[in-house]
Amino acid sequence: MKPKALVSWSSGKDSGWALHVLRQLGEYDVVGLLTTINEAFDRVAMHAVRVRLLELQAQAAGLPLWPVPIPSPCSNAQYEAVMAGVIARARAEGISAMAFGDLFLADIRAYRERQLAGTGVKPLFPLWLRPTAALAHEMIAAGVRARLTCVDPQQLAAAFAGRSFDADLLRELPPTVDPCGENGEFHTFLCAGPMLRSDISVRVGNTITRDGFVFVDVEPRTTG
Numbered sequence: 001m002k003p004k005a006l007v008s009w010s011s012g013k014d015s016g017w018a019l020h021v022l023r024q025l026g027e028y029d030v031v032g033l034l035t036t037i038n039e040a041f042d043r044v045a046m047h048a049v050r051v052r053l054l055e056l057q058a059q060a061a062g063l064p065l066w067p068v069p070i071p072s073p074c075s076n077a078q079y080e081a082v083m084a085g086v087i088a089r090a091r092a093e094g095i096s097a098m099a100f101g102d103l104f105l106a107d108i109r110a111y112r113e114r115q116l117a118g119t120g121v122k123p124l125f126p127l128w129l130r131p132t133a134a135l136a137h138e139m140i141a142a143g144v145r146a147r148l149t150c151v152d153p154q155q156l157a158a159a160f161a162g163r164s165f166d167a168d169l170l171r172e173l174p175p176t177v178d179p180c181g182e183n184g185e186f187h188t189f190l191c192a193g194p195m196l197r198s199d200i201s202v203r204v205g206n207t208i209t210r211d212g213f214v215f216v217d218v219e220p221r222t223t224g
Contacts, residue, residue, distance in 0.1 A: 002029040005097035005124065006066065006090060009033035011049045011057060012188040013146045013165060014101030014127065014180060017139055019061065020195040021126040022099055028124070031095060032066045033058050034086065036079075040072035047149050047187045048215045053200065056220065060196035080115065087119050099124040103132055103182045136170055136179035144193035147202060148186045151214045155185040162204040162216035189218050 005028035009015045015033075022030055035054055036045040043050055051067070058065035068086055070079060090098070098121050102109050109125060116123045127135070146165040151158055156177050163169055165188050170179055177185045192199040205217035 002027065003097055004029050004031045004093075004095040005099055006030070006032045006034045006095055007063075007099045008101070009035045009054075009057075009065075010101065010187070011035065011044045011047050011054055011190060012101075013139060013144055013190050013193075014103065014182075016101075016146075016190040016193055016195050017135075017144065018099050018101040018126050020142075020193065022124070023195070025126070028097055028099075030063065030099075031093075032064045033061065034066040034068060034098070036068045036070050036082075038072045039069045045070060045074075047189065049149055049189050049218060050220075052220060053189065053202070053218065056200050057190065057196070060198045060200060062197055083115065087116070087121055091120050096120060097122045097124050099126055101127055103127055103135070103180060104129055105182060132178050132180040132182060133170075136165075137167070139193070140165070140167055140170075142194050145191045145199070146188040147191060147204065147216075147218050149189045149216055149218055150187040152185055152212075153209075153214050154212070155183070158207075158209075158214040160186060161207055161214045162218075 007015060007019045007030055019030060022028055037051060038045045044054055055065060068082060070082055100112055102125055112123050148160055148163050151161040191202055201221040202218045203221045205219045207216045
Protein backbone atom coordinates (compact mmCIF):
# COMPACT_ATOMS: atom_id res chain seq x y z
CA MET A 1 0.00 0.00 0.00
CA LYS A 2 1.17 3.52 -0.78
CA PRO A 3 1.77 5.93 2.11
CA LYS A 4 -1.10 8.37 2.68
CA ALA A 5 -0.69 12.09 2.16
CA LEU A 6 -2.67 15.29 2.63
CA VAL A 7 -2.31 18.33 0.39
CA SER A 8 -2.13 21.73 2.06
CA TRP A 9 -4.85 23.31 -0.04
CA SER A 10 -5.01 27.10 -0.41
CA SER A 11 -7.73 26.89 -3.10
CA GLY A 12 -5.21 28.34 -5.56
CA LYS A 13 -3.43 27.13 -8.66
CA ASP A 14 -0.15 26.11 -6.97
CA SER A 15 -1.72 23.75 -4.44
CA GLY A 16 -3.86 22.40 -7.28
CA TRP A 17 -0.80 21.74 -9.40
CA ALA A 18 0.94 20.10 -6.44
CA LEU A 19 -2.00 17.67 -6.25
CA HIS A 20 -1.72 17.03 -9.99
CA VAL A 21 2.02 16.32 -9.79
CA LEU A 22 1.61 14.00 -6.79
CA ARG A 23 -1.00 12.00 -8.67
CA GLN A 24 1.23 11.81 -11.72
CA LEU A 25 4.18 10.55 -9.67
CA GLY A 26 1.99 7.92 -8.03
CA GLU A 27 4.15 7.49 -4.94
CA TYR A 28 1.52 8.61 -2.43
CA ASP A 29 -2.17 8.02 -1.92
CA VAL A 30 -3.61 11.52 -1.55
CA VAL A 31 -6.49 11.23 0.92
CA GLY A 32 -7.55 14.81 1.67
CA LEU A 33 -7.23 18.55 1.19
CA LEU A 34 -6.33 20.56 4.29
CA THR A 35 -7.34 24.23 4.37
CA THR A 36 -7.25 26.87 7.09
CA ILE A 37 -10.52 28.81 7.39
CA ASN A 38 -10.79 32.31 8.84
CA GLU A 39 -13.54 31.91 11.46
CA ALA A 40 -14.49 35.59 11.42
CA PHE A 41 -15.25 35.65 7.69
CA ASP A 42 -15.88 31.93 6.96
CA ARG A 43 -13.44 32.10 4.09
CA VAL A 44 -10.09 30.58 3.15
CA ALA A 45 -7.36 32.40 5.03
CA MET A 46 -5.48 34.95 2.86
CA HIS A 47 -7.22 33.98 -0.42
CA ALA A 48 -10.61 35.07 1.01
CA VAL A 49 -12.42 32.37 -0.97
CA ARG A 50 -15.90 31.37 0.15
CA VAL A 51 -16.11 28.00 1.91
CA ARG A 52 -18.81 26.92 -0.56
CA LEU A 53 -16.32 27.27 -3.41
CA LEU A 54 -13.76 25.32 -1.41
CA GLU A 55 -16.30 22.52 -1.00
CA LEU A 56 -16.95 22.51 -4.74
CA GLN A 57 -13.21 22.17 -5.37
CA ALA A 58 -12.95 19.19 -3.03
CA GLN A 59 -15.88 17.52 -4.75
CA ALA A 60 -14.33 18.13 -8.17
CA ALA A 61 -10.99 16.77 -6.94
CA GLY A 62 -12.73 13.69 -5.53
CA LEU A 63 -11.18 14.19 -2.11
CA PRO A 64 -12.50 14.91 1.39
CA LEU A 65 -11.96 18.40 2.73
CA TRP A 66 -10.12 18.90 6.03
CA PRO A 67 -11.26 22.41 7.09
CA VAL A 68 -9.17 23.91 9.89
CA PRO A 69 -10.87 26.90 11.57
CA ILE A 70 -8.52 29.56 12.91
CA PRO A 71 -9.41 32.79 14.77
CA SER A 72 -8.98 36.25 13.32
CA PRO A 73 -6.62 37.70 14.20
CA CYS A 74 -4.56 34.57 14.78
CA SER A 75 -1.24 34.60 16.59
CA ASN A 76 1.52 32.26 15.52
CA ALA A 77 1.15 30.37 18.80
CA GLN A 78 -2.58 29.88 18.20
CA TYR A 79 -1.95 28.71 14.66
CA GLU A 80 0.67 26.21 15.73
CA ALA A 81 -1.56 24.84 18.49
CA VAL A 82 -4.39 24.29 16.01
CA MET A 83 -2.07 22.63 13.50
CA ALA A 84 -0.64 20.34 16.17
CA GLY A 85 -4.13 18.97 16.70
CA VAL A 86 -4.56 18.47 12.96
CA ILE A 87 -1.26 16.59 12.71
CA ALA A 88 -2.26 14.38 15.62
CA ARG A 89 -5.49 13.52 13.80
CA ALA A 90 -3.56 12.80 10.60
CA ARG A 91 -1.20 10.41 12.35
CA ALA A 92 -4.15 8.66 14.01
CA GLU A 93 -5.59 8.09 10.53
CA GLY A 94 -2.35 6.64 9.19
CA ILE A 95 -1.29 9.70 7.22
CA SER A 96 2.47 10.08 6.96
CA ALA A 97 3.02 13.03 4.57
CA MET A 98 1.74 16.51 3.77
CA ALA A 99 2.38 18.23 0.44
CA PHE A 100 2.79 21.95 -0.09
CA GLY A 101 2.73 24.03 -3.27
CA ASP A 102 5.73 26.17 -2.31
CA LEU A 103 8.03 27.10 -5.18
CA PHE A 104 11.18 28.83 -3.95
CA LEU A 105 10.71 30.67 -0.62
CA ALA A 106 13.32 28.93 1.52
CA ASP A 107 12.17 30.48 4.80
CA ILE A 108 8.62 29.18 4.31
CA ARG A 109 9.90 25.70 3.49
CA ALA A 110 12.20 25.72 6.53
CA TYR A 111 9.27 26.73 8.77
CA ARG A 112 7.11 23.88 7.50
CA GLU A 113 9.96 21.43 7.98
CA ARG A 114 10.49 22.60 11.56
CA GLN A 115 6.80 22.32 12.40
CA LEU A 116 6.57 18.76 11.08
CA ALA A 117 9.91 17.56 12.47
CA GLY A 118 9.40 14.62 14.80
CA THR A 119 5.64 14.34 14.14
CA GLY A 120 5.79 11.34 11.84
CA VAL A 121 4.37 13.47 9.01
CA LYS A 122 6.86 14.16 6.23
CA PRO A 123 6.68 17.46 4.31
CA LEU A 124 6.58 17.13 0.53
CA PHE A 125 7.40 19.91 -1.95
CA PRO A 126 6.56 18.53 -5.41
CA LEU A 127 6.97 21.91 -7.16
CA TRP A 128 10.14 23.02 -5.41
CA LEU A 129 12.50 25.18 -7.53
CA ARG A 130 10.56 24.76 -10.76
CA PRO A 131 11.17 27.89 -12.88
CA THR A 132 8.01 29.86 -12.29
CA ALA A 133 7.66 31.42 -15.76
CA ALA A 134 7.81 28.02 -17.41
CA LEU A 135 5.55 26.54 -14.72
CA ALA A 136 2.90 29.22 -15.20
CA HIS A 137 2.78 28.55 -18.94
CA GLU A 138 2.75 24.79 -18.33
CA MET A 139 -0.27 25.13 -16.05
CA ILE A 140 -2.20 27.21 -18.56
CA ALA A 141 -1.32 24.87 -21.45
CA ALA A 142 -2.60 21.93 -19.37
CA GLY A 143 -5.99 23.58 -18.91
CA VAL A 144 -5.62 25.31 -15.56
CA ARG A 145 -8.07 28.16 -15.16
CA ALA A 146 -8.00 30.43 -12.14
CA ARG A 147 -9.09 33.86 -10.96
CA LEU A 148 -6.99 36.35 -9.03
CA THR A 149 -8.81 36.77 -5.71
CA CYS A 150 -6.26 38.88 -3.83
CA VAL A 151 -3.68 41.41 -4.98
CA ASP A 152 -0.98 43.20 -3.02
CA PRO A 153 -1.28 46.74 -4.43
CA GLN A 154 2.26 47.51 -3.28
CA GLN A 155 3.49 45.00 -5.87
CA LEU A 156 0.74 44.78 -8.49
CA ALA A 157 -1.97 47.18 -9.67
CA ALA A 158 -5.32 46.65 -7.96
CA ALA A 159 -6.98 46.37 -11.40
CA PHE A 160 -5.53 42.85 -11.71
CA ALA A 161 -7.87 41.61 -8.95
CA GLY A 162 -10.55 39.38 -10.44
CA ARG A 163 -8.70 38.74 -13.69
CA SER A 164 -8.18 35.32 -15.18
CA PHE A 165 -4.80 33.66 -14.75
CA ASP A 166 -4.03 33.23 -18.43
CA ALA A 167 -1.46 34.00 -21.12
CA ASP A 168 -2.69 37.59 -21.47
CA LEU A 169 -2.19 38.18 -17.76
CA LEU A 170 1.32 36.73 -17.86
CA ARG A 171 2.23 39.06 -20.72
CA GLU A 172 0.96 42.09 -18.80
CA LEU A 173 2.58 41.37 -15.44
CA PRO A 174 5.34 43.83 -14.53
CA PRO A 175 8.83 42.25 -14.69
CA THR A 176 9.12 42.63 -10.91
CA VAL A 177 6.14 40.32 -10.32
CA ASP A 178 6.68 36.58 -10.14
CA PRO A 179 4.55 34.79 -12.80
CA CYS A 180 3.12 32.49 -10.13
CA GLY A 181 2.77 35.21 -7.48
CA GLU A 182 5.16 33.37 -5.18
CA ASN A 183 6.23 36.55 -3.41
CA GLY A 184 2.64 37.28 -2.39
CA GLU A 185 1.92 39.59 -5.31
CA PHE A 186 -1.38 37.80 -5.92
CA HIS A 187 -3.41 34.76 -4.88
CA THR A 188 -5.83 32.73 -6.98
CA PHE A 189 -8.88 30.50 -6.96
CA LEU A 190 -8.57 27.37 -9.10
CA CYS A 191 -11.60 26.89 -11.37
CA ALA A 192 -10.47 24.11 -13.69
CA GLY A 193 -7.54 21.88 -14.55
CA PRO A 194 -6.37 18.28 -14.83
CA MET A 195 -6.63 17.80 -11.06
CA LEU A 196 -10.38 18.49 -11.11
CA ARG A 197 -13.00 16.16 -12.61
CA SER A 198 -15.32 19.06 -13.44
CA ASP A 199 -15.00 22.81 -13.90
CA ILE A 200 -16.26 25.29 -11.30
CA SER A 201 -18.20 28.15 -12.85
CA VAL A 202 -17.73 31.44 -11.04
CA ARG A 203 -18.49 35.12 -11.40
CA VAL A 204 -16.54 38.06 -10.05
CA GLY A 205 -18.38 40.12 -7.44
CA ASN A 206 -17.44 43.13 -5.36
CA THR A 207 -13.90 44.34 -4.71
CA ILE A 208 -12.81 45.55 -1.28
CA THR A 209 -9.58 46.73 0.33
CA ARG A 210 -8.74 45.28 3.74
CA ASP A 211 -5.50 45.11 5.73
CA GLY A 212 -3.60 46.63 2.82
CA PHE A 213 -4.73 44.04 0.26
CA VAL A 214 -7.29 44.20 -2.53
CA PHE A 215 -9.77 41.31 -2.48
CA VAL A 216 -12.36 40.39 -5.07
CA ASP A 217 -15.36 38.28 -4.08
CA VAL A 218 -15.50 35.26 -6.39
CA GLU A 219 -18.92 33.63 -6.23
CA PRO A 220 -20.37 30.37 -7.56
CA ARG A 221 -22.26 31.00 -10.78
CA THR A 222 -25.79 29.67 -10.58
CA THR A 223 -28.07 28.81 -13.47
CA GLY A 224 -31.80 29.13 -13.83
